[in-house]
Amino acid sequence: MKLNVRNLMARPEMAALLIFVALFVVFSFINDRFFATGNMTVYLQPIPELAIVAMGITILIIAGEFDLSVGSVFGLSPMVTVLLMQNGWPTAAAILAGLMIAALIGFGNGLITLKLKIPSFIATLGMLFMARSFAVVLAGGFPPIFPRELDVSWLVGRLDLGLVTPRVSLLYMIAIALVLGFVLRRMDFGHWIFATGGHPQAARDMGIKTERVKMACFMLCATLAGFAGIIQSFRVKVIVPNLGTGLEMQAIAAAVIGGVALTGGVGSILGAVVGTLLIAMIENILILSGVNANWFMFAVGAMIVVAVVLNTQTRLKAEGMKG
Amino acid sequence: MLKTSLAALALGAALVTAGAAGAADKPKFVYLTQTGIDNSFWQSIKRGMDDACAQFEADCQLIFTTPNGDLQKHLQNLETVVEQGVDGIVTVVVNDDLYDETVKKAVDKGIPVITANVDDSQGAAGNARNAFVGQDLFEAGYVLMKGLHAKIPAGQPIHALLGLSRPGESWAEARIGGAKKFLEEAKAAEPNREITYEVIDSSNDISVTASRICQYVQGKPETNAYVDAGFWGAGAGECLRDLGIKPGQLHMATFDLVPVVLDEMKKGYVDITIDQQPYYQGYLPILQLAMMKKFGLSAFDVNTGKAVVEPKDLEQVEKFMSMGVR
Amino acid sequence: MSTAANTAEEPIIKCVGLQKWYGAVHALKNVDFHAARGEVIGLVGDNGAGKSTLIKILSGVHTQDKGDIFIEGRNVSITGPEVAMGLGIETIYQYTAMVPEMSIAQNFFIGREPLKFGRPGLGIVDRAKMAREAMEGLRGVGLHLRGPDTPVKALSGGQRQGVAIARAMHFRSKVLILDEPTNHLSVKETNKVLDHVVELKGLGITSIFISHNLHHIHPISDRIVAMARGEKIADLPAGEISVDEMTRMIS
Numbered sequence: 059m060k061l062n063v064r065n066l067m068a069r070p071e072m073a074a075l076l077i078f079v080a081l082f083v084v085f086s087f088i089n090d091r092f093f094a095t096g097n098m099t100v101y102l103q104p105i106p107e108l109a110i111v112a113m114g115i116t117i118l119i120i121a122g123e124f125d126l127s128v129g130s131v132f133g134l135s136p137m138v139t140v141l142l143m144q145n146g147w148p149t150a151a152a153i154l155a156g157l158m159i160a161a162l163i164g165f166g167n168g169l170i171t172l173k174l175k176i177p178s179f180i181a182t183l184g185m186l187f188m189a190r191s192f193a194v195v196l197a198g199g200f201p202p203i204f205p206r207e208l209d210v211s212w213l214v215g216r217l218d219l220g221l222v223t224p225r226v227s228l229l230y231m232i233a234i235a236l237v238l239g240f241v242l243r244r245m246d247f248g249h250w251i252f253a254t255g256g257h258p259q260a261a262r263d264m265g266i267k268t269e270r271v272k273m274a275c276f277m278l279c280a281t282l283a284g285f286a287g288i289i290q291s292f293r294v295k296v297i298v299p300n301l302g303t304g305l306e307m308q309a310i311a312a313a314v315i316g317g318v319a320l321t322g323g324v325g326s327i328l329g330a331v332v333g334t335l336l337i338a339m340i341e342n343i344l345i346l347s348g349v350n351a352n353w354f355m356f357a358v359g360a361m362i363v364v365a366v367v368l369n370t371q372t373r374l375k376a377e378g379m380k381g
Numbered sequence: 382m383l384k385t386s387l388a389a390l391a392l393g394a395a396l397v398t399a400g401a402a403g404a405a406d407k408p409k410f411v412y413l414t415q416t417g418i419d420n421s422f423w424q425s426i427k428r429g430m431d432d433a434c435a436q437f438e439a440d441c442q443l444i445f446t447t448p449n450g451d452l453q454k455h456l457q458n459l460e461t462v463v464e465q466g467v468d469g470i471v472t473v474v475v476n477d478d479l480y481d482e483t484v485k486k487a488v489d490k491g492i493p494v495i496t497a498n499v500d501d502s503q504g505a506a507g508n509a510r511n512a513f514v515g516q517d518l519f520e521a522g523y524v525l526m527k528g529l530h531a532k533i534p535a536g537q538p539i540h541a542l543l544g545l546s547r548p549g550e551s552w553a554e555a556r557i558g559g560a561k562k563f564l565e566e567a568k569a570a571e572p573n574r575e576i577t578y579e580v581i582d583s584s585n586d587i588s589v590t591a592s593r594i595c596q597y598v599q600g601k602p603e604t605n606a607y608v609d610a611g612f613w614g615a616g617a618g619e620c621l622r623d624l625g626i627k628p629g630q631l632h633m634a635t636f637d638l639v640p641v642v643l644d645e646m647k648k649g650y651v652d653i654t655i656d657q658q659p660y661y662q663g664y665l666p667i668l669q670l671a672m673m674k675k676f677g678l679s680a681f682d683v684n685t686g687k688a689v690v691e692p693k694d695l696e697q698v699e700k701f702m703s704m705g706v707r
Numbered sequence: 708m709s710t711a712a713n714t715a716e717e718p719i720i721k722c723v724g725l726q727k728w729y730g731a732v733h734a735l736k737n738v739d740f741h742a743a744r745g746e747v748i749g750l751v752g753d754n755g756a757g758k759s760t761l762i763k764i765l766s767g768v769h770t771q772d773k774g775d776i777f778i779e780g781r782n783v784s785i786t787g788p789e790v791a792m793g794l795g796i797e798t799i800y801q802y803t804a805m806v807p808e809m810s811i812a813q814n815f816f817i818g819r820e821p822l823k824f825g826r827p828g829l830g831i832v833d834r835a836k837m838a839r840e841a842m843e844g845l846r847g848v849g850l851h852l853r854g855p856d857t858p859v860k861a862l863s864g865g866q867r868q869g870v871a872i873a874r875a876m877h878f879r880s881k882v883l884i885l886d887e888p889t890n891h892l893s894v895k896e897t898n899k900v901l902d903h904v905v906e907l908k909g910l911g912i913t914s915i916f917i918s919h920n921l922h923h924i925h926p927i928s929d930r931i932v933a934m935a936r937g938e939k940i941a942d943l944p945a946g947e948i949s950v951d952e953m954t955r956m957i958s
Contacts, residue, residue, distance in 0.1 A: 065856065096464035104457055194582070197549065206478065246820040246830045249809070253817050256806035263768065263804045264818040265789030294453055296479045298549045304448025323808045345461050348409070348442045355447055377861065 067376035070317030071329030073368035077361075078336050085343050092346055095222060101342050102224040105334055106231035107290045111305060112312035112330040113238055114282035119313060120242070121275040122255035122322030123178040125167060128283035128309055130189035132302030135160045135284030136291035137193045137202075144202050153288055160284025161277045163189055168276035172269045178276075186306065190299070197299040204295045214293040227289045231331070234282070239327040251275060256323025311358060312337055315365040336361060407440040408468040408674045410667055413459055414498070415475050417449030422612070422637055422659055425707065426498070429663025430471075437671035439468075450547065450585075452479055463487045469670035473499040475550045477507055485509040493673050495666040495680055498659070499552040511679070514665045516657035516686025518552055522559025522608065524689065525634040528653040529606045530567060532632045538575035539567075541606040542597055544583030544590065544614050553610040556636065560608045583609060587641070591616035595624060598631060605631060612637040612654070618645040638690060638698060638707055646692055656698075657686030660707060717780040719744045719913050720765070720796075720882055725774035727760050734760045735771070736937040742882065745911045747904060749928035749945065751921060752957050757937040758917055762884050765915075766798040767791035778881075789818065797875035801887035803867040807860035811852060814859050815841040815874050844873040848903055865896025872903050882913045889923050901927055921950045933957055 066072065086093040111128050118125050139156035143149060163185060170181040214225045242248035253261040254268045261268050283302075291297045314320070315336055316329025340357045412430055416423060427443055434441035444462070446455045452475065459472055460483050470487055474480050474496045487494050488509045497514045501507025526541070533539055543560055547553045557580060568576045581597065583590045590613035598604050598621070607614055612635045621631060628649025635642050635654045645651040665683055672678040690698055701707040718741040727735035735757050742748050752758045763769045765776070767788040776783055778794050785791050791798070798804075805814045816837050822830035838855035845852055850869040852862070859867060868888050875883050885904065889897040904914050904927055918924050924931070931948055933941040933956055941948075941956060948956075 068858075091465050094464075097461065100457070100460045100464045103460070104453065194548070204478070244831055244834075245825075246822060246832050247828055249813055249816075249820055249832065250818065250828075252809055252813075253806045256808045257804075259802070260804040260806050261817070263766075263788055263798065263800060265767075265787065265792055266818045290453055294456060294479055296452070296476055298452060298476070300450060300547075300549070301453070303451060307448075323806065342461055345442075345444060345458055346465055348440065 064376045067372045069326065070319070070324050070369065070373075071326045071332055072317070072372050074316050074329055074332045074336060074365050076372075077365060077368065078332050078339070081336070081339060081343075085339070089343065089346055092343060097342070097346070098222040099224065101338060102222060102228060103293070104290070105338055106225065106227040107286045107293075108305070108308060108312060108338070109231050109331045109334040110234060110286040110289070111283050111309040112316070112334050113235060113327055114279035115306075115309045116313045116316065116318050116325045116327065116330040117238065117242070117251065118275045118279040119318045119320060120255045120323060120325045121251045121272050122258060123171060123272055123275065124182060125164075125276065125279050125283075126179065126182040126306050127163065127167060127185035127189050128279065129302040129305035130186050130193065131160050131163050131280050131283040132287035132290070132305050133299060134163070134189045134193040134196075134287070136287045136297050136301065137196050137299060139288055140202050140204055140291065140297040141196055143205055143208070149208065156288055157281055157284050161281045163284075164277035164280025165273070167280065168273040171276070172272060190303075193299040193301075197297075202297060204291065204297050206295050210292045210295070213289060225293060227293065230289070235327050235331055242327060247271070247274075252323055254322075258322075308337065311362055315362055317365075317369050333365075336365075407438055408671065409440045409442075410434070410469045410471065410670050411442045411444060411462045411467050412471040412497075412663070412666070413444045413446075413455060413462065414473050415446050415450055415452055415455040417445055417447055422639060425659035426663035429660035429665075430667055431663075433664045433667035433671070437667065437675075439667065439671055441667065450550075452476055456480060456483065459483050463490065463492065466490070467492060468674050470494045471497050471666040471670070473497060473552075474501045474508065474510070475499050475552055477501050477503060477551060481508045493670060493680060495669055497662045497666045498657075502551045502555055505682075511673075512666075512669065512682050514669070514683045514685060515662050516655075517684050518555035518686075519559040519562075520684075521636070521655050521657070521686050522556035522561075522610075523563045524559075524687070525556075525608050525636075525653060525655055526560035526563040526606075528689065528691075529608065529632045529634050530563065532629075532652055533605060536574065537605075538603070539564075539577070539606060540601065540603045541576075541578040541608065542594065542601075542604050543578055543580045544594065544607065544609040545580050546583055546585040546590070546610040546613060548582050556610045557608070583614065585611055585613055587613045587616035590614055591618075591620055595620035598626065599624065607631060607633045609633070609635045611635070612639045612642050615639075615642040615645045615651050618648060618650040621650060638702060640702075643695060643699065643702070646690075646695060649692075652691070654690050655686060656688040656690055656707065658688055658707070659685075661685040717777075718742055719779055721777040721780075722761075722765075723775045723777070725761070725764065725771045725776075727764065727769065727772050734937050735764075738774075738934075738937075738939050740932065740939070742913045742915065744881075744913060745908055747908055747914045747916060747927055747929050749921075749924035749931045750915055750917045750934070751924060751931060751953060752934035755936075756934040756957070758934045759886070760937075761934070762798070762886055762915065762917060765791065765796055765882075766884055767796075792819070792878065795879065795881035796884065797878060797880035797882070798884040798886060799868065799871045799875060799888050801890050803864075803871050805859045805867055805870065808858060810856045810858055811845070811862075811870060812837040812841040812855035814870065815844065815855075815877070819878070840877065841873075844877040845870065847876060848873045848906075863896070865892050865899055868892065868896070868900050869903070872900070872907075876907070876910075876912070880912060882915065883907060884915045884917075886917050887919065888916075889918060889920065897923065921953050925950050925953065 091097055135156040138159050139152045142152035142155055167182050167185050171178040214227050216223050217226050250266045250271050254271045258268055287302055312333035313330050316333030318325030337358055430441055444458050456479055463483055463486055470492055484494050494510045495512050496510045500513040543557045545553050545557050564578050583593055594617040614633055614635050632652045633650055635651055638656045642651055642654050662685055669680045720742045722740040725735050725738045750758045764771050767785045767790050820832040821836045823833040824831045841855045848869055888900050907914055916924055928945045931945050
């Protein structure tokens with residue numbers, strides 16, 4: 059029993075989960091409008107979009123690399139998709155093309171980082187600007203009009219669960235989270251990702267092709283960001299070239315709150331989801347409480363520090379417990 | 382350690398929520414914008430809003446968006462507020478389609494919505510809002526270009542640069558659209574005069590805008606007129622001086638009354654600016670919402686932005702600016 | 708002539724005329740090397756003598772520019788660590804090649820996870836088998852640790868080397884390269900590692916032992932190979948040379 063508690067506490071997302079549950083309960087008591095059907099519905103709407111980006115970032119950081127270009131890819135993919143739809147492409151093909159562009163950007167990030175041996179922080183910082191510029195160029199300065207008559211219910215339709223009505227995209231998020239969680243924890247490739255980020259030299263010496271592992275993670279991260287962008291533009295039925303500006307910092311914040319270690323080799327998919335839920339919840343409660351959103355950034359910043367401190371504390375405590 | 386941290390968190394949360402509890406019986410109005418807190422222009426709007434809220438005993442909240450200009454986040458904030466159920470909403474509408482559904486939902490729920498500062502480019506036909514308080518953006522752009530046209534001696538060719546601060550956002554497109562319309566009309570009216578223009582993405586970061594203008598002018602020295610979709614173009618004064626360009630060589634027109642605009646106007650680099658009177662845009666929507674709530678009166682459109690300011694008006698304008706109302 | 712007789716005569720590992728350049732640096736100059744089954748070879752030399760280049764080639768981290776390597780008489784080209792491991796050459800590194808955040812069982816099978824389903828890279832790992840075999844392997848080298856899920860960062864340096872040795876044995880290595888395995892270890896832990904090497908000899912496993920500490924190497928080695936400036940300068944039975952003579956030779 060004691061051993062189980064220790065293993066549980068050593069999990070990277072534990073601190074974030076504790077804070078989330080505690081704040082959720084506190085907010086529900088303090089503000090009766092917080093845990094209300096309408097508010098929960100609105101609260102959940104953008105969660106899948108940010109969480110999917112945060113999951114991709116989490117996996118990439120576990121593998122020991124970084125991606126600052128996710129916000130730009132988030133804007134570029136739907137731009138490509140909507141433009142192609144406007145030119146008469148079927149929706150499925152247009153979405154596929156949008157995802158392939160994202161994967162291509164991820165491939166470029168990997169190529170620059172791994173072949174030219176420069177830090178991914180720099181490589182993807184460059185890509186942040188380049189991909190954003192592609193989106194602006196494609197929009198031709200004047201963004202295309204989203205086909206508003208298009209049936210998007212399969213992706214972002216409302217899902218009436220009685221208590222809340224989230225979007226269908228929440229199911230996609232859960233499916234992606236389950237698959238990625240399975241890959242990380244139960245598949246050999248997941249072990250290789252943790253090994254590659256946890257100790258690159260050991261991974262290489264034990265015969266893991268670390269460059270291939272990292273490349274796969276770069277491409278996965280970018281593709282997820284592109285998919286999340288498509289979800290968002292389909293939900294709000296608008297495509298503008300600045301979609302997703304600044305998203306990379308939110309996604310990284312969500313991943314870090316969720317327990318990812320920037321040094322690589324530590325992190326979890328559940329953490330990315332909980333980190334996202336936490337950030338969005340803070341924002342929600344600040345608006346409900348009549349606090350000017352000027353304080354929002356402060357709250358997120360404080361949350362990052364508190365979560366990481368709690369994280370370190372719980373893990374130290376877990377290590378100190380003898381099983 | 383764990384327990385203390387969680388307790389501290391809970392305490393913080395309690396304080397945050399308690400702040401709003403005292404004002405339960407006052408009407409609650411929320412004002413939303415898509416810009417970030419770094420936009421100094423919004424401080425005048427906030428001043429107007431605060432004054433109105435004090436006067437009509439309302440509980441008001443101004444919600445900025447982080448990151449700056451993230452339309453989805455702005456929409457998300459709006460939806461949260463509509464769900465929460467308040468007594469009135471003031472918001473900007475910077476995209477013709479994005480907000481339609483939520484605005485309708487609010488109005489259907491009985492929450493009056495007044496758009497301010499920026500409206501749907503289709504006006505009242507664009508969405509379900511009750512009224513608009515702000516500048517007629519298209520007309521203002523037209524007036525500015527007309528003002529610059531008057532400064533350039535007749536017969537001299539015109540090459541105008543139009544700075545589209547945020548491509549794709551309706552307010553910028555409308556203002557620059559107005560300037561374009563005047564230029565097209567001028568071309569038709571003076572067929573023998575060489576009148577040309579070009580539109581660039583001039584950005585809404587003052588230093589970026591400044592360098593883009595100066596780089597453009599170096600490439601096309603025949604440029605003699607510049608219209609900015611905001612106030613950011615005024616930042617170019619510095620580098621124009623460095624390039625040795627004299628006042629009057631490049632006539633500039635900007636929007637809004639902010640210190641940098643007035644400063645460059647004194648130095649002769651900005652010829653004309655148009656004040657959309659942000660204090661009104663903060664004050665009047667709250668006034669309307671308060672009257673609707675109190676006496677069941679209806680909302681009405683107000684064009685706050687025809688106040689052209691030229692160098693001769695500087696002295697008077699500065700007096701009011703020091704009061705934070707202009 | 709029968710193949711059995713053939714392999715018995717062949718050294719398990721034989722290198723002929725190995726050369727390696729790092730840019731302009733000639734790190735390995737025409738080196739011949741061989742080892743018989745069950746032999747313990749002490750590989751000594753100062754920093755930059757070429758011993759580390761030699762073992763990096765054998766373990767697949769680098770590839771030689773010239774020369775041939777024969778494993779049990781077969782000419783092989785070792786293009787990567789996974790190829791070396793496939794040929795039965797396992798390496799124990801000074802730093803143990805363990806990922807601290809991962810568990811003992813995970814580290815035991817890193818890069819070579821047993822699968823319930825699928826093929827390597829796309830497979831579902833058999834966690835029960837990993838836990839079972841890791842613990843069996845550890846017991847095999849006399850290590851009794853908490854459990855297969857304990858993260859490696861919770862182990863001492865000596866315990867980590869124990870796991871590394873158990874890992875190498877589990878994968879039925881024929882040749883074990885020990886690259887400075889006793890650095891940073893306490894006296895007690897060092898003795899334990901040295902004992903393991905002697906045990907391996909009993910199992911017919913060949914060991915190539917690299918260490919700065921000649922007192923560690925000398926008593927357990929059958930043969931001493933000394934290198935300097937990229938060349939092999941001595942190759943003789945351990946009984947024919949004393950520690951003092953070794954020290955003079957390589958310094």
